Amino acid sequence: MSLTARELLHKLADDAGLTYPTVAKRVNRMMRKGSGLIESVQEIAVEHKLKPSKYKINPVKIVNETEKILREDYTQTLMISAVLGQMVEARGKERFPPPAFFAYTEMLSRISDTPRDVKSETSVEIEERTTRVIELMTTLVSVLCEWSEQGVVGVAGDCPETLRDIARAIFRKTKLLQGGLWTCISCGNIVEARETRALMCIECDSKLSGSRNIEDRFESLGGNDRKGYGRSTE
Structure with a gap:
């Protein structure tokens, strides 16, 4: 489980085959619209057929x-x-x-x-x-x-x-x-x-x-x- 947002976004980017800046910009846009950090990351994970429960922060x-x-x-x-x-x-x-x-x-x-x-x-x-x-x-x-x-x-x-x-x-x-x-x-x-x-x-x-x-x-x-x-x- 990742401990910081940067670590979490890097993990998602690597797993989804995306660049870190691409993921970071997408998450920032989603959060500005009211989505939470974890909610945003997990939504992107689902889009790329990844298991959302893997992307959490404690x-x-x-x-x-x-x-x-x-x-x-x-x-x-x-x-x-x-x-x-x-x-x-x-x-x-x-x-x-x-x-x-x-x-x-x-x-x-x-x-x-x-x-x-x-x-x-x-x-x-x-x-x-x-x-x-x-x-x-x-x-x-x-x-x-x-x-x-x-x-x-x-x-x-x-x-x-x-x-x-x-x-x-x-x-x-x-x-x-x-x-x-x-x-x-x-x-x-x-x-x-x-x-x-x-x-x-x-x-x-x-x-x-x-x-x-x-x-x-x-x-x-x-x-x-x-x-x-x-x-x-x-």
């Missing part, structure tokens, strides 16, 4: 792998968070989709015992971990949430019960952002998106006005226990 395993990565080392997690925080504020192709970022902050809220710097990671290792987390989070929101041309429009019908709280939080925060509101990653308060600084409300930002390093800002969110990160109370 979101619970995605969560487990993500938690494993985030628990490996505190500094590594901070650096991953810093990169994703910068990417969600970026523009164009470099932007990390907000729904995927919200999924990531929900993942952060699930861990509170990440050890302090037990090893030294190389820049290559951190880049690999960051890339993997990006793939995992974009896949997770694709299978937990219901999509349309407007983006996230609800919780997917086949979302596992144990992960519905994450899906609801992603949907809620995405709807707020579409309405011009942002959930502060520090205190969790809802504020005007245009009034945020480095993903924080003005009040939280002012408390950290002496720190320009986004890694330091993430580190301040709850200390080693990290009870912040804009955790959903739903």
Whole structure:
């Protein structure tokens, strides 16, 4: 069973004798019309006389792998968070989709015992971990949430019960952002998106006005226990 959307689409492309870009474009079009990721992939599989049940993704395993990565080392997690925080504020192709970022902050809220710097990671290792987390989070929101041309429009019908709280939080925060509101990653308060600084409300930002390093800002969110990160109370 594939773990990320890219892996799943590559498998379908190979089995169906198609190119990856062809499959990816077709799936994207189907999802914009309201079909789920797995539903779209399985429909294409049927068209090519392939067994649809072969093409699945287990979101619970995605969560487990993500938690494993985030628990490996505190500094590594901070650096991953810093990169994703910068990417969600970026523009164009470099932007990390907000729904995927919200999924990531929900993942952060699930861990509170990440050890302090037990090893030294190389820049290559951190880049690999960051890339993997990006793939995992974009896949997770694709299978937990219901999509349309407007983006996230609800919780997917086949979302596992144990992960519905994450899906609801992603949907809620995405709807707020579409309405011009942002959930502060520090205190969790809802504020005007245009009034945020480095993903924080003005009040939280002012408390950290002496720190320009986004890694330091993430580190301040709850200390080693990290009870912040804009955790959903739903």
